[in-house]
Amino acid sequence: MESCKMPDCKEVGTLTWALVPVCAVHSLEIRQETAKYYAKRIGYQERVKYMGIIPLIPWSRRE
Secondary structure, eight states: OOBOOSTTOOSBOOEEETTEEEOHHHHHHHHHHHHHHHTTSSOGGGOHHHHHHGGGOGGGOOO
16 A cells, blocks of 8 residues: 655555545545635635645646
């Protein structure tokens, strides 16, 4: 199994978010951030956990 791709995390990536392996804790945190974002309670730049993996998301990379 791959490791969680969040910066400084050493856990096993048992789940994925946008095709990026993440551990269960980070998956939950990103899911909570996403819910807050779409409920308009936080702005895009406040999605700190999501921003941690954004360079690894295939469709967010500029080639």
